[in-house]
Amino acid sequence: MIRISTIFIAICMVLVAASLGLILYSVAGISGMESAIVALTALTFLILYNAVSMRLRDRTDVGGQIADLSRGTADLARQVAEFGRRLAAVEGKVVSANSAGADRIQAVVGEIGELGVLVKQLAVSVASHDEMLASNVPTAAPARKPDNEQQNATPLSAEDTGVPTASAAPVALAEQTAPSRSLAQILTAVKNAVEENRIDIFLQPMVTLPQRKVRFYEAVTRLRDDKDQMLAADDFISVAEAAGLIGRIDHMVMLKCVQVLRRLMVRNKDVGVFCNVAAATLGNAATFAQCLDFLEANRALASSFVLEFKQATFRNLSPAESENLAALAQRGYRFSIDHVTDLRIEPRELADRGVRFIKVPAALLLDQRQTSASDIHPSDLSDLLGRFGIDLIAERIEGERAVVDLLDYDVRFGQGFLFAPPRPLRPEGASATGGTSPSKAQESNGSGKTASIDSPAIDPPRATGNAALARRAAGPD
Known part of the structure; x- marks a missing residue:
């Protein structure tokens, strides 16, 4: 949709060109055809000037937007790097927890082994007592x-x-x-x-x-x-x-x-x-x-x-x-x-x-x-x-x-x-x-x-x- 400012500028350029042709016709005594040509030429120059200036202004705006986009991309890259570091730390903690759990399991296995040895000793002791009782040895x-x-x-x-x-x-x-x-x-x-x-x-x-x-x-x-x-x-x-x-x-x-x-x-x-x-x-x-x-x-x-x-x-x-x-x-x-x-x-x-x-x-x-x-x-x-x-x-x-x-x-x-x-x-x-x-x-x-x-x-x-x-x-x- 055409902006109101653009319509206003176009009206102003037409009025300026028309005013210039009217002045040449009424003051300078130039014929109406020549005045119209001059007015049309002035309008063309005004249109070209406006187009060039708008193009330059748009280029400046695009440059600023590109700079903003670059800064946003850099920030996004830093955030991604931070998330990567945190993920690596979490993975390290998980690995250490798994290793600690393995150590605890090994300790429990060792204690179970010791308990098994004690149970075997107890079984041997009970068996010896049974043999003593069977042979009527007084205790x-x-x-x-x-x-x-x-x-x-x-x-x-x-x-x-x-x-x-x-x-x-x-x-x-x-x-x-x-x-x-x-x-x-x-x-x-x-x-x-x-x-x-x-x-x-x-x-x-x-x-x-x-x-x-x-x-x-x-x-x-x-x-x-x-x-x-x-x-x-x-x-x-x-x-x-x-x-x-x-x-x-x-x-x-x-x-x-x-x-x-x-x-x-x-x-x-x-x-x-x-x-x-x-x-x-x-x-x-x-x-x-x-x-x-x-x-x-x-x-x-x-x-x-x-x-x-x-x-x-x-x-x-x-x-x-x-x-x-x-x-x-x-x-x-x-x-x-x-x-x-x-x-x-x-x-x-x-x-x-x-x-x-x-x-x-x-x-x-x-x-x-x-x-x-x-x-x-x-x-x-x-x-x-x-x-x-x-x-x-x-x-x-x-x-x-x-x-x-x-x-x-x-x-x-x-x-x-x-x-x-x-x-x-x-x-x-x-x-x-x-x-x-x-x-x-x-x-x-x-x-x-x-x-x-x-x-x-x-x-x-x-x-x-x-x-x-x-x-x-x-x-x-």
């Missing part, structure tokens, strides 16, 4: 004595453990079960044991699952009377707390545990020791001050020295006990909770207080009634605690079936008589090779005796599948 029954915390442990014989006799025989003389006593006799025995430093440390390993490699040791406290008879934990803890002696016992146990840890770390830097601390020690200002000074002097071991408290202690902390706990956490020490009676656990609150381990009995984890009694299914407890940096340890494991069930719960650590019972430290002169080394790694215990803590009488646990053998040697967990 020793486990001698058990109820003890919720700790029990006197007799070292295993050389035939049971595969360790030379010299590593276990020297400590067998003092491992006798104490007879029943009255409270007065127990109190006297505890006082004498504390005064004469007759406090022994037994070590029980905590192993990784399913590899069963020793990762930590728990220090179990034993007291000896003047006849070298052991006092069970249930016999002396309540009496020591009532008499105000539990703080001194904990302080002496901490000293021995640090000595043991230093010796163990000479051979393995990744090992750790769990040391039990009573609530009375945490709440007593004078006793706790001594323990804090000692732990402050050994802050270099804080990452490997774990202080263990009961679940009831954490649930009933007083303001003073909370401040003391925070003081320990500020010095880098980590905490563990044991004697767990239910799974109503607040992992965020525990993590804020410095708890990094929770020990739950295997029977409690595998109890189906806990599904309705707790806020979370037991099979999800390990993942929940792991999100807050807390490791779950299943304790009191006595059977291979429990290990298999716990692997479905993603439990990383285990402890119990299935792996190894609590065993005492070797006395002076005992070594893994049966020789003597009186000048190596001896620590005085204050009663004229020395104990070598360079090589504790605990060997790496082996999955024998025979929990009754361990219980026969050391009693219940």
Whole structure:
């Protein structure tokens, strides 16, 4: 459609040419034919001028449009290049994810292979027991004595453990079960044991699952009377707390545990020791001050020295006990909770207080009634605690079936008589090779005796599948 401006310009050119011819006719006296020719010629020139000027203007506009198109093409090329880069990055992430998935699959395949080996070992052990029963060979029954915390442990014989006799025989003389006593006799025995430093440390390993490699040791406290008879934990803890002696016992146990840890770390830097601390020690200002000074002097071991408290202690902390706990956490020490009676656990609150381990009995984890009694299914407890940096340890494991069930719960650590019972430290002169080394790694215990803590009488646990053998040697967990 012709634009209005073009029509207006054409009218104006006609008027200009007509005006020119009229002027020539009327003023210059030129004839009408000549005036018309001149007017027509002027109109032709005007038309040519207009056409040329419009062509030049259109060329300029086309040049600008071409420049704009070039810029748009360049922008489009840059966007395509950016999309290509992003696509390459996405492809790289997909490839890395696939490789990571392949690595995880390989790890799972390796664990399944290890589990298969353990199952084969279990099958061989069961077959050997069946052969023994078929041939009417008597087996020793486990001698058990109820003890919720700790029990006197007799070292295993050389035939049971595969360790030379010299590593276990020297400590067998003092491992006798104490007879029943009255409270007065127990109190006297505890006082004498504390005064004469007759406090022994037994070590029980905590192993990784399913590899069963020793990762930590728990220090179990034993007291000896003047006849070298052991006092069970249930016999002396309540009496020591009532008499105000539990703080001194904990302080002496901490000293021995640090000595043991230093010796163990000479051979393995990744090992750790769990040391039990009573609530009375945490709440007593004078006793706790001594323990804090000692732990402050050994802050270099804080990452490997774990202080263990009961679940009831954490649930009933007083303001003073909370401040003391925070003081320990500020010095880098980590905490563990044991004697767990239910799974109503607040992992965020525990993590804020410095708890990094929770020990739950295997029977409690595998109890189906806990599904309705707790806020979370037991099979999800390990993942929940792991999100807050807390490791779950299943304790009191006595059977291979429990290990298999716990692997479905993603439990990383285990402890119990299935792996190894609590065993005492070797006395002076005992070594893994049966020789003597009186000048190596001896620590005085204050009663004229020395104990070598360079090589504790605990060997790496082996999955024998025979929990009754361990219980026969050391009693219940």
